[in-house]
Amino acid sequence: MAGVDVSLIADVLQFIGVFVSFSIAYVSFRGLKQTRSPALLRLATAFLFLGVGFTVQAVVSPPFLEGVVSVLPALTTTVIAGLLVASALMETAGYFFLAFSHALDVMFSRRMQVSLLLLPVFTLSAAQTTDALSILSFYFILYGVVETFTAYSKNRKPDTLLIALGLALLGSGTFVAWLSLMYPLVYVLSLVQIIIREIGLMILFIPVIGYVLGGAKASGPI
Amino acid sequence: MGITTLLRKGNMSYSRMNKLLTELVGSGLLLELNKEKISRYMISERGLQFLAAYYQFEDFAQSFGLRL
Numbered sequence: 001m002a003g004v005d006v007s008l009i010a011d012v013l014q015f016i017g018v019f020v021s022f023s024i025a026y027v028s029f030r031g032l033k034q035t036r037s038p039a040l041l042r043l044a045t046a047f048l049f050l051g052v053g054f055t056v057q058a059v060v061s062p063p064f065l066e067g068v069v070s071v072l073p074a075l076t077t078t079v080i081a082g083l084l085v086a087s088a089l090m091e092t093a094g095y096f097f098l099a100f101s102h103a104l105d106v107m108f109s110r111r112m113q114v115s116l117l118l119l120p121v122f123t124l125s126a127a128q129t130t131d132a133l134s135i136l137s138f139y140f141i142l143y144g145v146v147e148t149f150t151a152y153s154k155n156r157k158p159d160t161l162l163i164a165l166g167l168a169l170l171g172s173g174t175f176v177a178w179l180s181l182m183y184p185l186v187y188v189l190s191l192v193q194i195i196i197r198e199i200g201l202m203i204l205f206i207p208v209i210g211y212v213l214g215g216a217k218a219s220g221p222i
Numbered sequence: 223m224g225i226t227t228l229l230r231k232g233n234m235s236y237s238r239m240n241k242l243l244t245e246l247v248g249s250g251l252l253l254e255l256n257k258e259k260i261s262r263y264m265i266s267e268r269g270l271q272f273l274a275a276y277y278q279f280e281d282f283a284q285s286f287g288l289r290l
Binding site: 027028030031034035037039040042043098101102105144147148149150151152155157159160162163164206207210211214 | 272275276278279281282283284285286287288289290
């Protein structure tokens with residue numbers, strides 16, 4: 001019973017991540033429309049992918065899955081497994097675009113930057129696609145954390161530091177998710193990883209709040 | 223503001239500044255005022271809106287450690 005409650009809470013929290021990701025994507029698309037900035041296009045694409053990935057993950061998980069299967073009985077285990085891989089792929093693509101934005105920023109700025117060249121080589125189980133994608137996601141998040149901290153060291157904006165912390169929490173959540181795979185009987189780990197990730201995502205929502213409070217001054221077409 | 227002042231502040235060549243001004247006037251972000259055969263430039267309402275949007279989204283992008 002405790003396990004079911006944990007997964008229900010985890011699933012509800014997952015939808016918070018969906019909301020945050022799509023909100024950031026929406027603001028970025030508005031900015032793209034106003035300024036035609038490629039950086040905002042990449043940011044919007046990143047969070048769009050993340051939002052879709054989180055949505056699929058939330059839908060294809062135990063509490064909601066029962067409802068989905070009752071409506072769509074043809075949803076076999078294979079299809080569900082495929083959807084889980086697809087959601088992991090979307091997440092990885094999202095983190096890739098985030099890291100890619102930073103990489104392009106470094107390349108075009110001609111500044112001396114420290115690039116994270118280490119690849120996380122440890123894995124919890126061999127040859128599982130979602131685990132491999134999870135590792136890639138972790139790498140991209142880590143790169144994003146390093147570059148965002150570097151950007152903070154230059155611009156000294158509190159929001160930038162918060163975003164770096166948010167990304168670090170997302171990475172930590174991924175790490176705890178691996179631990180929950182290693183210790184499946186420790187039910188609280190799966191809830192802890194979701195909570196850490198949601199706190200990280202809520203921190204990423206701060207610039208959206210700043211944008212909304214700023215009044216969305218240029219609301220018309222330019 | 224005349225082109226000389228713009229050249230001084232922008233620190234670019236005359237031909238490049240001229241090209242830029244033509245583009246900005248063409249897209250409606252700047253107004254060109256011809257007074258006594260001298261061209262002067264003024265930011266338009268649309269230009270002000272663009273600047274406001276630019277600063278706002280620049281702030282947003284910088285929060286993620288990116289630049290527009």
